[in-house]
Amino acid sequence: MSFKSILMAAIAAVSLALPSLAHDTGTIVVEDAYARAAGANAKAGAAFMEISNHTPDDDRLLSVTSDVAARVELHTHKDMGSGVMQMSHVEEGFVIQAGETHMLERGGDHVMFMGLNRSLNNGDVVTVTLTFEKAGEMVVEIPVDLNR
Template structure:
């Protein structure tokens, strides 16, 4: 082989190796911005969002169903609202609630935030909403774009599961 052939062969091998290495990503690989390697971002929708009328201005709960119609799992990582500067994600295990940093929203699945289960807590309300009011929140996710949601303020005894069974 002459020097030119050797350089061409070396360049071709280097290019092949680089392509092989960059092509070795799995479906679960994500880019730095959180998008999947194939560019698909989860798209979240929310239904049944409500807040029972708070008893006082110390705390309130919020409940909803977050649906992920994509093939990419995601996580609910935070909530913001003009009603409170301290919103928390709570899980309930063994009838005890505790704050968690995030909650999984499975691919092609749902995250149910419901009474007696996982939910959102508002701590230190700036005002006390009444039945019929609407409370705006913004859900933040690890990968999906933020989602603005309006919570309907309902009677303290309201429960979505029993209200939907007509």
């Protein structure tokens, strides 16, 4: 067996042993997800991620649930003028256009955890269930990263 064959086999074995950082329903892919809170005693936190739709049809993220908080909502920031931004609940959810990626990011659309049941410490994992109009439910394990 050549060195190249051994190396390729080792890489394949390691890649199978590592958990994937992407969550995929076969139609919707969630990548680069992370959660954070302002501090150990914070009553609220947020999660951010990239949601890609690999289908020919638009879909919609309708809701998010998690046992980490009393309430979990989809939020966005709205410009109220004079440099004032206000967060608000987006009851209709977020459209994930066919063949596109929708960013949930700081200062924009995001998942909001209100009434945290525990502190979000660096390295913790938050389990959320995303519910899509067409793709259905997707459970995502989101790492807490306070450095982002």
